[in-house]
Amino acid sequence: MEFYLTALLQGFSFSALALGIFISMKIFNIPDITTDGSYTLGAVVTAVMITHHQPAYLILPAVIVAGGLAGALTGIIHTKLKINALLAGILVMTALYSVNLTLMGTSNLPLNNFPTLFNLVQISADPNHNTFWVVSAFVIVLIALIGYLLKTDFGIAMRATGNSESMIRSLGVNTDRMKITGLALANALTAVSGYLISQYQGFTDISMGIGIVIVGLGSVIIAETLINWFRITSVWLSLILVLTGAVIFRLVLSLTLDLGVDANLLQLVTAGFVLLIVSLPRLRLRTR
Structure with a gap:
């Protein structure tokens, strides 16, 4: 049971990644490869600040700013220099590898002997249960904030930029700024x-x-499949299904390991699973 609880906790932790992919790929239709670098950047900033005994209330804002700057740089390269979004993301991701390595000063930083978010807040005596409640509360707040943002006039303008850029530009919206912000x-x-x-x-x-x-993309594709099946139009339900997709993705991989599949083949299984969930809707349409 603890094995699947671990998968659930990982799914919750990856939900922020899935939400990021959802915004870039499904709202703005931009295949953003910066993800590989900004994910590591968030972890690196966290590790460096924790090992330098920085207060917990400063670490999360620093992570958000660092990730935001990486994404904004990709947006600027894409919109202002007119470089293909995929190439812009690859360039920033490549640069971030050196940035991350320079910030850490080593290829690996352990955090076992330092206070973290999951042991600073004590809700339950059991470490796994405590982590579950902390990360659950964190994700609920995160989804509430993103859902609220997407329902505001600014969020509607963001969504309209992805749906019909020429139309929203004719209404006086700066689409380049929207893409950079997104x-x-x-x-x-x-x-x-x-x-x-x-x-x-x-x-x-x-x-x-x-x-x-691929983890974020797989989570979003699962969510998109469920959204299409149930014909969901609500922003809130869509975000909840993105979270559900992240959890399902991790649970499927954990089930694969539990069935005795070699851990060395996990990336192959991941690629196959994503291919399957991408293909299913098309196979169903072809059958009809």
Whole structure:
């Protein structure tokens, strides 16, 4: 049971990443590869500040700002220099590898002997249960904030920019600024996911972000499939399903390991699972 609780906690921690991918890919239709670098950046900033005994109330804002700056840089390169969004993300992600390595000064930073979010707040005597309640409260607040933002006039303008850029531009909205802000928000959320995961697993590694975009993409595709099946139009329910997608994704991978599949094949299983959930809706349409 503890094995699946771990998967659930990881799913909750990855929900911020899934929300970031949801904003960049589903709202703005931008395939943002900055994710791999900004996820690690969030973990690196967290680890460096914790090991330098910085107060907990400063760490999360620093992570959000760092991730936001990475996303904004991608947005500026894409909108102002007119470089393809995919290439802009790859360039920033590549640069962030050096930035992350320079900030850490080493390829790995352990956090086992330092206070983290999950042991500073004591809700339950059991460590796993305590982590569950802390991360659950964190994710609920996060979804509430993003849901509120997307329902405001600014959030509606963001969504309209992705749906019909020419139309919203004719109404006087600066679409370049919207894209920069949207990518900054998406990568800030991705960095928050790195903030949670680094503290949960007790270390930060320079390579922890490699391929992480597939986790967020898989979570969003699961959510999109459920949204289409149930014909959901509510922003709040869509965000909840993104969280559900992240949890389902981690539970499926945990089930795979529990069935005895070699851990070395986990990335292959991940790729296969994402391919399956991408293909299912198209296969159903073709059958009809």
